[in-house]
Amino acid sequence: MNLLRLNKLLKEMEINNIPQMLISDPAAIFYLTGKWIHPGERMLALYINLKGINKLFVNELFTVTEDLGVEKVWFNDTEDGVEIVSKYVDKEKTMGVDKNWPARFLLRLMELKGGSTFVNGSSILDTIRMCxxxxxxxxxxxxxxxxxxxxxxxxxxxxxxxxxxxxxxxxxxxxxxxxxxxxxxxxxxxxxxxxxxxxxxxxxxxxxxxxxxxxxxxxxxxxxxxxxxxxxxxxxxxxxxxxxxxxxxxxxxxxxxxxxxxxxxxxxxxxxxxxxxxxxxxxxxxxxxxxxxxxxxxxxxxxxxxxxxxxxxxxxxxxxxxxxxxxxxxxxxxxxxxxxxxxxxxxxxxxxxxxxxx
Missing domain, CATH: 3.90.230.10 (Creatinase/methionine aminopeptidase superfamily)
Structure with missing residues (x-):
């Protein structure tokens, strides 16, 4: 992970009272990790938490052998990737969600984490990327x-x-x-x-x-x-x-x-x-x-x-x-x-x- 960019993101998350975020846009993930992953219809998500609990959820189909400075959590085509993500999400905290995350994934997460507050968190990282x-x-x-x-x-x-x-x-x-x-x-x-x-x-x-x-x-x-x-x-x-x-x-x-x-x-x-x-x-x-x-x-x-x-x-x-x-x-x-x-x-x-x- 690019630590300077990550720290800027964490600072803005704290200012905006967003303690956790899911980033799915391949360009945004590249910006933070230096790695392009094009998932097609499959789920891809980078979880960022103010507590330092960061995870990259990626399908086993994709070859990601580099050390990206973030723990990889693998899943395959027969597994429910969103359910795996949900195990790391803090239900009591607001969740910033990428504007590009497909509704089929977001709705599934909302179903699993009913009562949580979901907000569009993309503007934070997008604003950082402007400069x-x-x-x-x-x-x-x-x-x-x-x-x-x-x-x-x-x-x-x-x-x-x-x-x-x-x-x-x-x-x-x-x-x-x-x-x-x-x-x-x-x-x-x-x-x-x-x-x-x-x-x-x-x-x-x-x-x-x-x-x-x-x-x-x-x-x-x-x-x-x-x-x-x-x-x-x-x-x-x-x-x-x-x-x-x-x-x-x-x-x-x-x-x-x-x-x-x-x-x-x-x-x-x-x-x-x-x-x-x-x-x-x-x-x-x-x-x-x-x-x-x-x-x-x-x-x-x-x-x-x-x-x-x-x-x-x-x-x-x-x-x-x-x-x-x-x-x-x-x-x-x-x-x-x-x-x-x-x-x-x-x-x-x-x-x-x-x-x-x-």
């Missing part, structure tokens, strides 16, 4: 460095007239060549009118002259995610498209300029949103300005109008304003930023100015 340590910062920098190289390569393939779907397939090969471990999310490569759909799924559309092309891609490297978006144009861009692009670019820059410790997330969102709204395109900016990122591509926390939390040094999140004009044009520009004491470090270095691909 990255120095090693995590370096891992995030490397993932974004690879992503910069990948977006440069994929943009150069536009003139080869591949479909959106083929481009995404080629991108996977690019990531492998660059040393990444795979996608951090399904890539969004959207041509023309498809770019006006913020979460377009790659299809068989071919690029046409005058199309805006949204390229929203990310990779995983050493368990940490990257995410960036660039919008380019094929052959030419109309005056309307250029106008929209420049408004989004300025909104991206204004929001980034706002990022520093102590600023509220909602004020960063407003910096981008107010700029777009002032130019008459407010109703076409249909999503939040950004999201936190780390081991998961969407960690706890977002850059939105309703998030009044203040940013802290070590947080990493996206700044990705966009304008989407139905059946016409879509533009999104996204960078990841790392909050520092007096500002932020932009992790993406690839040019985000207006580019015409010939």
């Amino acid at each position: 990255k340590d120095e090693n995590e910062k370096d891992l995030m920098r490397e993932a974004s460095r690879i992503n910069d190289l990948a977006v440069e390569r994929i943009i150069k393939l536009v003139p080869e007239m591949h479909t959106e779907k083929k481009m995404s397939q080629l991108l996977l090969g690019i990531y492998e060549e660059l040393g990444a471990d795979g996608f951090s999310f399904d890539p969004i490569i959207a041509y023309g009118v498809n770019a006006a759909d913020p979460h377009h799924g790659c299809g068989n559309t071919m690029v046409k002259p005058g199309d805006s092309i949204i390229i929203d891609i990310g990779c995983v490297k050493d368990s940490y995610c990257s995410d960036m978006t660039r919008t380019v144009f094929y052959k030419y861009a109309s005056d309307k498209a250029k106008e929209v692009f420049n408004i989004v670019l300025e909104a991206n820059k204004k929001a980034i300029d706002m990022v520093k410790a102590g600023v509220r997330f909602c004020d960063i969102d407003a910096a981008a949103r107010n700029h777009i709204d002032a130019h008459g395109y407010g109703k076409y900016f249909t999503h939040r300005t950004g999201h936190s990122i780390g081991i998961d591509v969407h960690d706890l926390g977002d850059v939105s109008s309703v998030n009044t939390d203040k940013v802290e040094p070590g947080m990493i999140f996206s700044i990705e304003p966009g304008i989407y004009l139905p059946r016409e044009v879509g533009v999104r520009i996204e960078d990841l930023v790392l909050v520092t004491e007096d500002g932020c470090e932009v992790l993406n270095k690839y040019d985000k100015g207006l580019v015409i691909v010939e």
Whole structure:
């Protein structure tokens, strides 16, 4: 177990009056133990107790030979794993339960421990994960460095007239060549009118002259995610498209300029949103300005109008304003930023100015 991270968790559990917790999210277990276990439909749970009674409940199917700094409690497919867990749970104490623990396991535990109080304990660990340590910062920098190289390569393939779907397939090969471990999310490569759909799924559309092309891609490297978006144009861009692009670019820059410790997330969102709204395109900016990122591509926390939390040094999140004009044009520009004491470090270095691909 990573003792520094464990001690932070225990401190927050004590502050929040949660004396015991079950953690099932594989990413959270990796964060604490350094070990990935993907259980599928089987039960996986890490039990943490303020008394120091910590157990990892894991099916015998999974090979976990390393010393993870926590006692392993094994069970097999013919045993009731939840019943085994229940033997260690203090019935008289509040139990924090992972937000991702399947209901079939939670309901069974509630049946066995009737009268106990169960609460969502995930926000405690998720909040700790928002602020990255120095090693995590370096891992995030490397993932974004690879992503910069990948977006440069994929943009150069536009003139080869591949479909959106083929481009995404080629991108996977690019990531492998660059040393990444795979996608951090399904890539969004959207041509023309498809770019006006913020979460377009790659299809068989071919690029046409005058199309805006949204390229929203990310990779995983050493368990940490990257995410960036660039919008380019094929052959030419109309005056309307250029106008929209420049408004989004300025909104991206204004929001980034706002990022520093102590600023509220909602004020960063407003910096981008107010700029777009002032130019008459407010109703076409249909999503939040950004999201936190780390081991998961969407960690706890977002850059939105309703998030009044203040940013802290070590947080990493996206700044990705966009304008989407139905059946016409879509533009999104996204960078990841790392909050520092007096500002932020932009992790993406690839040019985000207006580019015409010939």
